[in-house]
Amino acid sequence: MSVFSHPDSISPNQVSGSHSTGAADRGRWSTQRIAMYALFVALAMAVSFIEIPLMPAAPWLKYDPSGIVCILAGFAFGPSGAVIVSVLGFVPHLFVNPLGAVMAILVALGYSLPVAFIYRRRSTRTGALTGILLGAAVALAAAIVGNLFITPLYAHMSMQQVASMIVPILLPFNLLKFAINGVVSFLCYRPVCKLIAR
Template structure:
């Protein structure tokens, strides 16, 4: 009997809170975050800069950030990828999915890695600022590489859009994500019992 309880304690696939792997609760909450982020990215999008109405914001990255801060970088990465898979079936298709994943995971991973080491408000702010900078850079680079592939634009035309459109849009987007996450993170995690 002692031997079987010892095995259960070391089982990395245990579905209990005591297991060193993902608990049933963590899997269920991760699935909930994935569903919520997917709903946000598919049904809640709108332009935030009148000059560039084709660039639309959705709050899905907020959900991914909260998942990463609450449950760690692995959960943040899982939510940042799985929640965007439905994009394949939308007008934005494969490339829209790639861009959404790049934009989100480049913010979520740095933020959650920093916060994992320093679980204070300061750690959250530093992490989100680093994540915001990484996301803006990743979005600009991804636009230069990916946009010519699906929008049939010359690379030079995409580069010409960086200062007037891509940079302000992405800076505003990550600022909204960071500020809203900072405001709602604690109440949400308390409601989840984390």
């Protein structure tokens, strides 16, 4: 959601230009940009409370669309936007489930930052797709590591019990979750970028 050097790329600061997504990071902090960050953070907070079970075999694992908002912030505003939205969007959960919120933040950063960095350098559909695929891989690794080391601290389970769930439950759930986030983000990033540019 910064400048597009190809037909796919448009910047929030310039409707036509040849900058990359990182242009938003290099610009001055205007009132308008702070307002846009606040809007994305508020949206991420709101949708983080939407919980949809994806696997009948594991009803306690629930999907929420907040990752999509974090990824779109990375497209729109570069790494700074990805960090701000991925961290502040989960602040309410820190008061209810601090360890779970920390894990959610790590996963959101793992997905949105690769997207932001890659798309900043290559603001094309190929760059967007590459960022989404790499982000999904990093986020998957973060989710598995987080489950192994953080989940036992609050879920009254041993690391061995969690490890036994990785292949049959955690891996398919996270793959499905990141696939949904990636597909929706890829379909939405250009319209959102153009909307912000206006």
